[in-house]
Amino acid sequence: MADRKEIKSKYTADRQIPGAFEGETVTRRAFMTTTGQVAGGVAAAAFLLPALGFAFGPVFEEYHQPWQVVGNTEDFGPDTYVPRTINLTEGIGDSGKSTVYVRKFNPRVDQVMKKQDEYNNYIAISTSCMHLGCPVHYVNAAQRFICPCHGGVYDFVGKVQGGPPVRPLDRFYTRVANGKVLIGPRFSVNSELQRFSPRDPGEPLDGVGQYLYPSTPDLRKIPGTGGSQ
């Protein structure tokens, strides 16, 4: 009973361990155990970390949407939308394509931004519903965008008028070069139509929304084009 309470010396030599030398505090058994575990850990990390980086890499890799010609400037009027097909992803055929609705800037309905810039002369509306990403279509008679999945309705400028969507329809930067209208990267807008870095559908941008649903490093708006981050 008495030896159980006995405090062992930290020196192996004092503990009568065979082969101990003076000043040694780590037993060979403990040293081998630690070495074995560290070696195993290093070996596992050597394949796990690169593999995880490989799988998660695309999340942090910025994607650059190329500018694409969608037509001549005279193809688009200010009062209705013209559907055009663009490539969101190259090389995967039809599944990489998406429809955008394009029209000329209309001072009667579009609010003039404080800093009116070159990207705003034509309005290109994304067809991805801001509820969960189904494809919306523009109904000319009603001047509304309608989503077939869960009944989302947007007005002429893409603001939510009814149903479950959480923010107005996303837009694309547009610019004019040599009489052609070009469509560039996508950006998201809040209910005041301020530009934000692109978010996925279902992620609100009003109030705390922009902080609860941060933009991801792989898709950014063009720097210095208004709005918040």
Add this chain to the structure above:
Amino acid sequence: MAKIKVPAPPVPDQLKPKPKRPGKTYGPQTPVEHGAEAGASAVGWIDERTSLSGGARWMMFRKVPKGTNWFYTLGSATMFAFLAQAVTGVFLAMYYDPSPKGAYESIRHINDDVFLGEFVHGMHKWGSSVMVVLIFLHMGRTFFFGAYKYPRELNWVIGVVLLILTMTMSFTGYLLPFDQRSYWASIVGVNINGTGPLVGPYLNDFLRGGPYFGATTLSRFYSIHMLLVPGAIAALMGFHLYLVARLGTTAPPWLKPKTAEALREEEVSA
């Protein structure tokens, strides 16, 4: 009826059965007897080198409580549904092409051209629903029979993880036929993931392998569907079964334990 004695045909000496050696009367003697014992002796050969029979006996010959009934087979039924998915899935992978340009065409080829292709694909497709239904019935049985209580809480937790993994299988497998329905359902499903605050946007980019549904999204889903999650399910299912054997099953709730009074009377009368 008199037996007719047919004279034995002349057989060369080396083919005649050897007379038994004195003292060696056990075990199979003739080739026929050896043949009949082949299965047992193969099992014996393996068991002598692995001692697996002890574990198998521990697993298979357990005491089960009185009142065990058909509801207790729902777990095994789920496991067999999983095995059917695994087997049909492995063979579907022989014809499937997980590329955005080839996926739909390869599924069409499986359904229309490959011998029994539509049947095997159908088993996999409908079998997934069967597995989901069975796993919920199994969960309901466990819940209503109170089989999640001490000491089986960990097995309940593992079961819930298995349920989530099964849902992951359903979600990632839904995209693979790559028709309009699976494409848009996956878009919607990924965006539902995105509505999780803070992590949602990153989870989306991880699932798609980028900001948009891209060239590697399909192969990503395919890899998760056929390698990552099935491995995890198989491993957890093994642990789930180990705990069932270790802890035993519960009696149905309508069988009340004997009261102390009844036990005492039993003792007295004995």
